[in-house]
Structure formats: structure tokens, C-alpha cells
Amino acid sequence: MNALRTDYRTADLEPADRAMLDYVAKLTRHPVRCTREDIETLHTHGFDDTAILQINLIASWFNYINRVADGLGVGRE
DSSP, rough: OOOHHOOGGGGGGHHHHHHHHHHHHHHHOOOGGGOOHHHHHHHHTOOOOHHHHHHHHHHHHHHHHHHHHHTTTOOOO
């Protein structure tokens, strides 16, 4: 569990979970680099279009709300 908190890439994960987190990391760090290939990779790991949309929306919402909080200096100690 500690590996998941510090760097998911070192955690013992199922391939589908790793693919999902790879997509979320790319969406977070370099959203303009996300391509149809990323979506197809998720499909090959068993995610349907609804699940992919949910993954995207949840990750995007967290990215958005964190940027709002960071921009306002909220939550920093």
C-alpha cells in the first residue's frame, strides 16, 4: 500500500489498474498528449467507454479542484 501512495509504478498492481493509473498520470501531467491509442489501451484491459469516461471525469475533477485550491493557497501548511 505504501508503494501505491508514493509511486504507483512500483506497486504490485493488476495490469488493468496499472493501465488506468498510467492514463490518469498522463491526463494529469500532459493532457494534450492523450491519444486514441491511450483509449484503446484501456479497452484492451477491459474498460468500456462508460468506465473510461468515468475515469477521465474523476481524474479531471480532482485535477481541477486541486488547481483551484493551489491557486487560492488553500490547504497548504
